[in-house]
Amino acid sequence: MPSRRYRAVVVGASLGGFHALRTLFAALHGRFPWPVIAVLHTATEDVSDMAQLYAARTPLNVSEAPERVAPQAGNVYLAPGGMHLLIETDGRFAFSTEARVNFSRPSIDVLFDSAADVYRSGLIGVVLTGANDDGARGLSAIRSRGGLAIVQNPATAEAPSMPAAALDIAGADYVLDLEKLGPQLNRLAGLDA
Structure with a gap:
């Protein structure tokens, strides 16, 4: 039985993130009970091909996050290219073309901050490989609101700067x-690792 405490997972990755996300998503159980919302720093504006590649490796539905739709359990959502992805106070996705944060749009911090405001102690934040510090302040916001923080061991990251x-x-x-990240999320959800 999943922990009733948690309601969503947010994930951030940058350099080396395509492989890291593929590994994480492939490890998630087919009955994973929470939405997973991910930001990957990428040069492409179109993440639909990337979503298809991830979908081939996981039993969960993978798609680009649709604007003005609330994230649903058992789905993986990718931030659209070139736009910040936020969770609005009503729990729905919103996009923004405001200035880059940490030289990035989408920014991990922007997603993490907005999700922390909505989900509070019901949020799990995950920071993966990357070559900058995007996600660090957002993860701090998640922890300050009672959420759970998981960080990839920098020694196993293709680019250790972001998790460090x-x-x-x-x-x-x-x-x-x-x-070990996916199996840990499964355990938190009360599922077999």
Whole structure:
């Protein structure tokens, strides 16, 4: 039985993130009970091909986040290219073309901050590989509202700067090698790892 405490998972990745996200999504159980919302820094504006590649490796539905729709359990949502992805106070996705944050749009911090305001202690934040510090302040916001923080072990990251910054600024409840992240999320959901 899934923990009633949690309601959503947000994930951020940058350099090396395509492989890291593919590994994470492939490990999630087919009955995973929460929506997973991910930001990947990418040069492409069209993430639909990427969504199809991820979908081939996981039993969960994978798609680009649709604007003005509330995230649903058992789905993986990818931030659209070139736009910030936010969770509005009514729980629905919203897009923004405001200035880049940490040189990025979409920004991990923007998603994490807005999701922390909505889900509060019901949110799990995950920071993966990356070459900057995007996500560190957002993960701090998640923890300050009672949410759970998981960070990829920098030693196992293709680019260790982002998880290292997250640990420096926010700390973490779990620091795990990439291959152990999905099984840990399954355990938190009360599912077989």
